[in-house]
Amino acid sequence: MADYKLEAAKAAFKFIKTGQTIGLGAGTTVLHLANMIGQDVDLARSVVLVSSSFKTNSYLQEQGLNVKSASAVKHLDIYFDGCDQFDQQLNALKSGGGIHTTEKILASMAAEFILIGDDTKFVPRLNTTYPLVIEILPQALQIVLAKLRSAAYPDAEIKLRMGDQKDGTVISDNGNLLADIRFDHTPQWQQLNIDVKMIPGIVEHSLFYGMATKAIIAGENGIRFITPEQ
Structure with a gap:
């Protein structure tokens, strides 16, 4: 092969x-x-x-x-x-x-x-097979989750990444938290690219x-x- x-x-x-x-x-x-x-x-x-x-x-x-x-x-x-x-x-x-x-x-x-x-x-066209991953400053976790759920994407499923070989969350190379966002329908990617990045406390997201x-x-x-x- x-x-x-x-x-x-x-x-x-x-x-x-x-x-x-x-x-x-x-x-x-x-x-x-x-x-x-x-x-x-x-x-x-x-x-x-x-x-x-x-x-x-x-x-x-x-x-x-x-x-x-x-x-x-x-x-x-x-x-x-x-x-x-x-x-x-x-x-x-x-x-x-x-x-x-x-x-x-x-x-x-x-x-x-x-x-x-x-x-x-x-x-x-991009679809919802893979999650959008966001990197979050630890001190902003709750406000980021609240803004995503209440305003930007209320129907999305948001989960912090948890370690398989340690107790607790996965920490990024930059010392921040990572969360996966799964959408129930395909979002408008151009608008999402702007909306998610504009939430204070989100360092970056995985949409290029x-x-x-x-x-x-x-x-x-x-x-x-x-x-x-x-």
Whole structure:
């Protein structure tokens, strides 16, 4: 059986040039891409790598690659990352890892933000299969929950993420709380992008609206390069 994530990584690798500063997110496809960079002597020596993921960052360091903290750079040539789901306009939900705040910071630094992965991630329009994840300042928890439930999205189900191997909530890399919001019907994503971010105490949410410039996906029909419809 073909490894579509590997095929997508191979296609993405062709976009990287020597001397660039490259951002990498999380996931299997990204790790394939990191391997390819490490195996290319010229690239490995010349590129600077920045990652939003603790796991990816650790892997890059183990490979002896030139890794910098996000706080040490202000521009990326390309940021590559996967997602849970994206649509024809390249609006994406990145709900799994809970590191969307750092991912958005890197995506906003990049001249190009390219989604990579297998073609099961593509849908004509985003739907409610995956939750919207919000990162919340701990001191704002109750007011954030109250505003979401009473005003913005009263029919939504909101649950704090709880640890499987510890007693208590999951804490983000930034020391904040994470909550999943599940909608009973598909929201207006453009308006949601604004409404949720405007609630004081919410640091970020996992909808990447209008941020990606290209998607590279692989499947039974080969490699597809998708750009937002005009």
